[in-house]
Amino acid sequence: MNMIPDNTPPALRTRGLRLAASAGLLALLAGCATSHTDSAPQATASVPEQYQDWFDGGRAHNLEWMHKQTVKKADKAIAAGNPREAIRLLGLLTDKDFPQAHYELGKLYDQGKGLERDPAKAARHYAEAVRTPSYILGHASLNLAKLYRAGDGVERNDLLAYHLLRQAIREEVGRDARLMLADLLVEGGEGVKANPERAAALYAKAAEEGHEEALLALAEAHGPGGWLEEDPARAMDYAQRYAETLRQRASAGESEAMIELAELHAPDGVLGDQPERRLHWLRQAAEAGDEDALSDAGNALLEAGKTRQGLAMLEEAAKNGDVDAMTQLGRALSERRPGEARRWLEEATRQGSLDARVSLGRLLLDAESGATDPRRGIELLEEAAQKDDPLALAALGDHYMNGDVSATQPYIAVDYLKRSHELGHPWATQLLGTAYLEGRGVSADPQRAEALLRDAADQGQSAALGLLGQAYLEGETLPLHPSRGEELLQAAAEAGETSAMTTLGEAYLAGPLEARPERGLSLLRQAAEQGDGYAMVVLGRAYRKGEGGLPRDLDKASRWLSRARDAGHESADAAMTRVNRDLGAQGNIEALVKAAEAGDPGAMADLGRAFLEGKGVQQNAAHARTWLGRAAKAGHDGARADLGEMLLDSDPERAVTLLRSAADRGHQGARLTLGRAYLEGGPVAADPEQGVAYLRPAAEAGNPYAALLLGQAYLAGQGVEADPEQAEQWLTQAVESGDVSARANLGRVLLRGEGGVPRDGERGRRLLEQAVDQGHAGAMATLGREYIRGDFLSQDVRRGADYLLQAAEQGHASARLALAKAYLAANGLKNASREQALLWLDGVMQGDSAMASQTLHELLSDDEAIQALQAEGQAASG
Incomplete structure (x- = not known):
């Protein structure tokens, strides 16, 4: 007193x-x-x-x-x-x-x-x-x-x-x-x-x-974020003086002073983060008989990344009967060694620890722990909830809202979350805010959701800021407000929330925020290095697509997605398959095989085409049918179209079934193949009307080849009544779409006035010359014949011979035959076989091109050769 x-x-x-x-x-x-x-x-x-x-x-x-x-x-x-x-x-x-x-x-x-x-x-x-x-x-x-x-x-x-x-x-x-x-x-x-x-x-x-606490207060006041002007030297002076008073008490064996000295060297301590000094004083306190110091030292080691030593110290404290240490050890081991974690938590629970009961309940509800026992986990949490333990109530709410080991029951979840929120648990406040945001277990209420999430954030739940920020970016449950979303996500990211880093990084690369590729990459890499699998997936996708100004880099995409797959992210495999398919398109057949074997329909179709065309692999029709068949079975319309076209000659019935299936789903290639097949007949019974019916939708959709075929059908009256106007219209559409064959066809028709189309020699010649510039051998042959005949163009046999020679060099059959016949006529060898003439022509053309051209010109200067060319031109035109 x-x-x-x-x-x-x-x-x-x-x-x-x-x-x-x-x-x-x-x-x-x-x-x-x-x-x-x-x-x-x-x-x-x-x-x-x-x-x-x-x-x-x-x-x-x-x-x-x-x-x-x-x-x-x-x-x-x-x-x-x-x-x-x-x-x-x-x-x-x-x-x-x-x-x-x-x-x-x-x-x-x-x-x-x-x-x-x-x-x-x-x-x-x-x-x-x-x-x-x-x-x-x-x-x-x-x-x-x-x-x-x-x-x-x-x-x-x-x-x-x-x-x-x-x-x-x-x-x-x-x-x-x-x-x-x-x-x-x-x-x-x-x-x-x-x-x-x-x-x-x-x-x-x-x-x-002599009040040493005043020294600590002054050290904090002059330190970063203090309430007096920041003065590092002054702050350190006060901190050192305070530490000296503690050391004097510690030297007298006072464990409380040792604990306070340890706190001075904690990450937020006034003497700065000095893990070794912190650990030293905690150990001193433990040796001085402080029951909590040993477990505190173990936790300090865990925080410093010295997992093995930290676990060993916690285990020592636990074996000494420290119930809190048993609980902490159980929590620390939950992800590393769940079986051992369960044993320690069981022991602490038997000794009456409510915290251990809650931790054990959560462990038994964790689907990834390997120690799952949902019934007992719920029982333990219910027992703690009956004592109004807010964490137990929050854990039950989370389980019934998002649980992996049993069916979700959102309405029950919300009841638990409300009770925990009323008891002041910030995690429950965040979960309840999310429920109101998504309308799960309660009617959606964006205003209530925002208030709860901000409350949770004020209590240290930085993830709540990220959830709010994401909602503002998406503009679905909350009004679209990108700048506010960016601000909230930035705050969450600065607080260390990896999911917020990922969301913000993705928004900088792919929108809706203004593109900031360097900042986006930095955030995503930071989150990825902290183990966020989705960040790895986003990086992989970004490099695959070249998003946000990034260069497209499939190798980097592959590396990030491999890490995401190793981290167990569920979408990594699918994303990796798409990268492998893209690598396959660049000629990496091994990557394409991986994608196909992973079951990607597009990759299977690409691999089938590779075997069909011999691109990157040895051509193999059987392998092509196998992979195209697997892709077709998986619903790939392109594979159905390709396999159907491949089987037209050998299995027309199956081919038509495949082609019709793809065509009915809008595949233009299948419509073109069926349209051409029904127009021409052969593998299937000719049905021009059916052919036109398949071609028209493709032509109307802008397909130039369909327009070409449809124009030719109207020109010839094949499957439709002949209609020169319609023929010119469809052929013109094909030309305007860039189809060189259509340009050659329409040029010929206009030059000669075929099929009732009004003749337009100038336009026809221009179209044919454009087709020649694009390397179309048929256009070369047509111009060659017309210059030799002189009916629709001013006669110029030498120029015509040049065009025929160009066409022959490209393998055009009738041009080659015309040249061969001219050779026979020029040399008085009218009785020589056609085969002999063509062999001679091949021999000349395979030599020096300039010499071949000169030789042919010399041969074709003969009157008989000219007459032969003119006769051949007349016959070809006829």
Whole structure:
């Protein structure tokens, strides 16, 4: 008890009481505490009237010496563990308004010595002690200020706490009044203005008085983000002085000082992140007998990445019977060694740990743990939930909303989440916000969702910021607001949320945010390096497609997707298959085989075509049929069209079935093949009308080859009534689509006026020459014949021979035959066989091209050769 020492002479004791009382009265008279107005510089309101007598000097009081023996007896009763007797004795004195008796009773109820703590009763007795000035006025004021500052047993009141603390300081109690007042003035309170400078002065004075906590407060104040001007040197000086006081206590064997020294070297400690020093002091504390230090050291090692040592230390603490260490060890082992984790959590649960019960329940519901036991997991969590454990309620809500081991039940989930949210668990608040966002288990309510998610974020759930940001980017459940989404995702990413990094990185590469490929790549790589499988997939896709200004790089895409597959991301295989297919299109047949063997229909079709055409592999019709057949069976229309065309000669019935299936689903290639087949007949019975029916939709869709075939059909009246106008229209459409064959065909028709199409020699010649420029051998042959005949073009046999020679060099059959016959005529060998002539022509043309051209020109200058060419031209035209 705070009493004047018993060995003080009575005269001095009385004098001390009088001086104490006088000091209090003088202070009151000087205006340090007012009756009606508050002259204190930081107070923004008057002291309420009902508390004025705490500060007005009070009424007369009984002297302590008169009741000395009664107080001593009460003191002995407390020491003997008989608080009831102490209360009785002190009650005799409180009836006489003796302030010390009220103070001692206040302490008894405040500290709960031998009886249940009752801060409300403590506050009432402290208030009575404060009303009467005495030597314990300062102590009573300080104790009462603490209760009002914390709202402990009384309603929190910063203004009263402020005045009580000032009164305690004036009374020079020599305790932590300056510290408390400094704490209050750092940020201020209701009715009290903040005054950081005054707070710093109070801390400095408290430090002089030996309060080491003041040194720590000043170190933090001058450190990064502190409430005073940042001053690293000053902050470190205060931190070192504080550490020195702790080291002195630690050297005396005080484990609490060792623990505090360890905290100074934590990542957020004022001496900076020094894992080795932190671990040193935790070990010292453990050796000094601190039961929690060993497990704290184990956790520190885990945080520092020293997993093996951390687990070993936790295991040592657990084997020593530390139940919290068993729980922490179980949690740490959950992903690494779930079976061992379960054993430790089971043991901690048997020893009554509620935290272990919850952790074990969650482990048994984790589908990836290998220790799944849903029934027991739910039982354990339900037992904890019955005790209103907020984490257990949140875990049950998560299980019923998103569980992997049983069917989801969103409505039940929401009930658990609401209970946990009401108990203040931020994870439950986030999950509940997500439920309102998605409308799962509750009606969708974007405003409620946003409020809950922001609440969760304010409580440290940075993932909630990411969820909000993503919702604003998507613009589905919340209004589209890209800039707000970007801001929220950035905040979540800065807090270390890998999913937010991935979402933001993807948005910078593929939209909807403005393209920032370098920033997007940086975020995605950061998330990927932290193990986010989806970030790896996004990187793979981005390099595959060349998104966001990235260069297309299939090798990089393959590397990232391989990592995503190794990380177990479910979409990695499908994305990798597409990359392999793209690599196959670039000639990497091994990659194409991998994609095909993985079951990708497009890759199977590509591999079938490769075997069909001999591209990258040896041509093999059987393999082509196999892979095209597998792709067709998987629903690939292109494969059905290719296989159908391939089988037209050998298996027309199956071919038509495949082609019709693809054509009915809109595949233009299948429509073209069927249209041509029905027009020409052969493998299938000719059906020109059916052929035109297949060609028309493809031609109307803009397919130039379909337009060409349809134009030819109208020209010849094949399957439709001959219609020169329609013929020219479709052939023109094919020409405008860039089809060189259509250009050659329409040029010939217009040059000669075939099929009733009005003749347009100039346009026809121009189209034929354009086709020649594009390398069309038929156009070369047509121009050659026409120049030789001279019917539709001014006769120029030499020029015509040039065109025929070009056509022959490209393998055009009729051009080659015309040249061969001209050779026979020029050399009087009309009876030589056609085969001999063609062999001669091949021999000439395979030699030097310039010499071949000169030789042929010389041969064709003969009149008989010219006549032969003219006759051949007439025959060909006929």
